[in-house]
Amino acid sequence: MPVVRNLRIRPGKPGKVLSSELRYEGPLFRIFSEEVEEPTGKRNRRDIIRHNGSVVILAVDTSKSKRDPLIVIERQYRHAAQQYLYEVPAGKMEPGEERLAAAKRELLEETGYAARKWKKLVRYFASPGFLGEWMQVFLAEDLVPGTATPEDDESFELQRVPLSELLRLIERGQIQDGKTLVSVLCYARSLGRK
Incomplete structure (x- = not known):
């Protein structure tokens, strides 16, 4: 080869x-x-x-530290995985909805946060062997707190975790959600961190 x-x-x-x-x-x-x-x-x-596609949001709070920002994480039970997973916010798009509009809606619904700055981070296929969906990850910065309004079938705990801690958890194999791995590692690399 x-x-x-x-x-x-x-x-x-x-x-x-x-x-x-x-x-x-x-x-x-x-x-x-x-x-x-x-x-x-x-x-x-x-x-x-x-399906209609999904958006992923890496919500970053640099107000306390630009070097080790806080990342908004959800801990939720995933029946298909038969366990609780730590994940960045994400959600499905409505028919005809623009991706950025969907990302803003999902972040607000799930976390209560709005963001003043938005940027496309990466686009990827989660499992292209059988799933036609691609996911767009958005970086959301300059967060403004508000009130979350999750859907009836959503139940999770919100946490803000330092980037350094997430990278340690990834290294130990304790973060197992694909969109979270892709999002956090791409963001860390963009900051020059490994």
Whole structure:
């Protein structure tokens, strides 16, 4: 296997969908069974989960320390994982909603915070083998406290954790939520931290 230095990212053309059958439709997502001809010419059947998309918010409070800012974290039970996870705020987009508007809405609903400064941090696919969703992470800064109004099915504890502590927890394998790992590590790298 060759070693590639200076990797050039080259977008390719997408595969061709030969047939698509809706197998399940629920309030959060839809599942399709599709026969596709991939760009290589190979034909495969793929089961794909599709939904409106999600936004992720890394809410950062630098009011006490710019060097070791506080990150807003939610501790919540996730039935699919069968455990409590520590996560950055996130949520689904409504049909036709712009991503930044969704991020602002989710941050306010879940945490009560609004932010004066917003910036796109990173975009990624959580599990592209079967999930068609990509997630946009926004950096929210200059936080203004308010009142949270979580949805009826949401139940979590809010905490503000120093970045240094989150990095220690990540290093020990104690943060297991993908969006939190991606968000915190990208942010730390942008600050020159490892």
